[in-house]
Amino acid sequence: MSEAATQIRVAISRGAFSLDVNLSWDARVAVIFGPSGSGKSTLLEAVLGLLPAGAARIRVGGSWLDDAERGLRLRPEARRLGWVPQHALLFPHLGVEGNLRFAAGRGADLSGDGTLARAIEALEIGDLLGRRAHELSGGERQRVAIARALASRPRALLLDEPLASLDLPLRARVLRHLLRMRDELEIPILWITHDPDEAQVAGEIAVVIERGRLVATGPPREVLWSRAVLPLSEALGLENSIDARVVSTSALECSVETPRGLRLVLPVALPIGERVCLSLRAHDVLLSADPPGRVSARNVLAARVDKIELAQGDASVTLDAGERLVARLTAGAVERLGLRPGSQVHALIKAQALRRIA
Amino acid sequence: MSGAEIAEITGLTLRVGAVATAAILLPGIATGLLLARRSFRGKALVQAVIALPMVLPPVAVGLALLLLLGRRGPLGPLWSALGVELVFTWWAAAIAAAAVGFPLLARACEQAFAAVDPGYERLARTLGLSPLQAFLRVTLPLARRGVIYGALLAFTRALGEFGATALVAGILPGRTETLALGIYARVQLGEDGGALALCAISFAIALAAMLIAESWLRPQGRSR
Numbered sequence: 001m002s003e004a005a006t007q008i009r010v011a012i013s014r015g016a017f018s019l020d021v022n023l024s025w026d027a028r029v030a031v032i033f034g035p036s037g038s039g040k041s042t043l044l045e046a047v048l049g050l051l052p053a054g055a056a057r058i059r060v061g062g063s064w065l066d067d068a069e070r071g072l073r074l075r076p077e078a079r080r081l082g083w084v085p086q087h088a089l090l091f092p093h094l095g096v097e098g099n100l101r102f103a104a105g106r107g108a109d110l111s112g113d114g115t116l117a118r119a120i121e122a123l124e125i126g127d128l129l130g131r132r133a134h135e136l137s138g139g140e141r142q143r144v145a146i147a148r149a150l151a152s153r154p155r156a157l158l159l160d161e162p163l164a165s166l167d168l169p170l171r172a173r174v175l176r177h178l179l180r181m182r183d184e185l186e187i188p189i190l191w192i193t194h195d196p197d198e199a200q201v202a203g204e205i206a207v208v209i210e211r212g213r214l215v216a217t218g219p220p221r222e223v224l225w226s227r228a229v230l231p232l233s234e235a236l237g238l239e240n241s242i243d244a245r246v247v248s249t250s251a252l253e254c255s256v257e258t259p260r261g262l263r264l265v266l267p268v269a270l271p272i273g274e275r276v277c278l279s280l281r282a283h284d285v286l287l288s289a290d291p292p293g294r295v296s297a298r299n300v301l302a303a304r305v306d307k308i309e310l311a312q313g314d315a316s317v318t319l320d321a322g323e324r325l326v327a328r329l330t331a332g333a334v335e336r337l338g339l340r341p342g343s344q345v346h347a348l349i350k351a352q353a354l355r356r357i358a
Numbered sequence: 359m360s361g362a363e364i365a366e367i368t369g370l371t372l373r374v375g376a377v378a379t380a381a382i383l384l385p386g387i388a389t390g391l392l393l394a395r396r397s398f399r400g401k402a403l404v405q406a407v408i409a410l411p412m413v414l415p416p417v418a419v420g421l422a423l424l425l426l427l428g429r430r431g432p433l434g435p436l437w438s439a440l441g442v443e444l445v446f447t448w449w450a451a452a453i454a455a456a457a458v459g460f461p462l463l464a465r466a467c468e469q470a471f472a473a474v475d476p477g478y479e480r481l482a483r484t485l486g487l488s489p490l491q492a493f494l495r496v497t498l499p500l501a502r503r504g505v506i507y508g509a510l511l512a513f514t515r516a517l518g519e520f521g522a523t524a525l526v527a528g529i530l531p532g533r534t535e536t537l538a539l540g541i542y543a544r545v546q547l548g549e550d551g552g553a554l555a556l557c558a559i560s561f562a563i564a565l566a567a568m569l570i571a572e573s574w575l576r577p578q579g580r581s582r
Binding site for chain 2: 075091
């Protein structure tokens with residue numbers, strides 16, 4: 001068996017906190033998911049080589065950066081990793097262009113079609129080049145920080161909570177930019193987040209960390225909803241997450257379709273072909289045992305109950321409606337409808353309950 | 359008192375201040391950086407010792423320097439062997455000025471570097487810069503106001519230095535007579551007019567330096 005392209009084995013203790021994980025994966029885009037204080041940022045600092053040497057063994061995208069046994073330890077400046085820190089950390093004494101040139105080297109070409117020029121275009125920061133760092137909004141700062149990280153032509157991109165410092169309306173915009181960047185790049189990406197919405201749409205694989213230990217790893221939508229991780233991801237605000245593409249549109253609304261053929265109506269007009277990521281609160285999914293009559297909900301989906309989990313008077317009902325959806329009901333409602341695994345139901349979802357996150 | 363005499367005293371004072379400030383610039387920056395970025399055992403003691411020349415009576419500092427630089431002190435044989443005579447030269451005045459100015463510079467640098475988020479340096483490292491390059495291209499430019507402010511403070515402190523200088527350099531007209539020493543000597547001789555003229559020059563230089571420092575160099579909180 002060949003070795004996984006990315007392997008991170010780190011053991012560090014700092015007072016009462018210790019981080020001790022042994023991770024490996026082959027996927028290009030990995031999400032490191034966990035609550036704040038779980039050791040995600042420490043893990044990132046270890047990969048960047050910014051922590052005192054420990055018994056680390058780190059390989060990213062096929063290149064070894066640390067191997068204590070072989071005495072290998074690259075200095076931070078030799079690792080060629082593009083780091084986007086949580087608060088952007090744009091150099092305040094340089095303008096936007098200065099920050100980019102700092103990373104790219106003095107003679108860098110900002111127009112042409114090099115990596116940097118493509119990043120400037122994809123992140124739509126061409127108009128910001130003449131500004132000072134402190135004149136930018138939070139979202140602009142984050143986009144410039146991403147472009148700067150890419151300007152150094154890194155072997156991998158490391159994103160530390162790239163959306164955490166932004167308010168909600170901005171998040172969707174920056175997330176769209178990030179997803180576009182992600183798809184355009186070919187280098188590995190490590191994407192740290194404590195936001196379940198973000199975790200579900202960002203990566204091919206999710207690595208869940210809590211209190212400095214690995215909890216689970218696997219495809220994000222499976223892992224975050226798995227029994228071992230659910231209490232944690234629910235505490236962090238886990239909701240249904242849906243990827244889809246716009247298939248038809250009118251002046252008031254549009255229809256989107258998921259990869260597995262689930263169709264939903266959104267209350268906004270969007271161009272056909274546009275990709276959307278939606279978040280749907282499990283509380284906002286209504287279930288009806290009989291076919292509903294004339295209702296205002298724009299989305300009525302035939303679904304089959306897969307699983308019912310009861311906890312303290314609440315019930316989480318996992319449905320197969322083409323895509324997997326979870327509805328949160330009271331235990332009393334489950335009893336009244338006589339729901340059990342295999343039951344056929346209708347799920348009612350108001351168009352307005354579908355929140356676009358990217 | 360002749361204009362040539364005033365020019366000579368002013369020139370010597372500026373030279374002493376400039377040489378003293380230039381000599382302590384690098385050590386002051388290095389000390390400030392060390393104190394701002396590293397924690398080590400006995401750091402409080404180091405900080406206290408560095409601050410000493412600022413709070414000791416300057417005459418006491420002068421006496422200590424006289425012992426260190428004089429032919430009869432513990433380093434006397436070294437000075438004899440090298441054939442250098444420091445005491446009662448303008449070099450001694452510069453050394454005295456450097457000794458009292460150093461704590462001001464080092465403390466200003468410490469504060470200036472402490473106000474720079476170390477994240478910037480770390481980020482620069484990940485972009486391929488060595489620690490020294492990261493310091494020169496990121497930390498120093500971000501702390502420059504505080505560093506220049508400290509250098510100006512040390513320079514103006516050097517201009518006014520009296521107690522330590524009088525002891526190690528003496529008041530030798532044309533050789534070690536700075537503005538502060540000159541004023542004192544004129545007053546002793548009853549030449550009030552000359553003393554006032556030198557006072558006016560001191561006042562003008564100090565005011566100019568402080569205006570620069572206060573108006574656009576004073577560090578305004580954390581640089582971000």
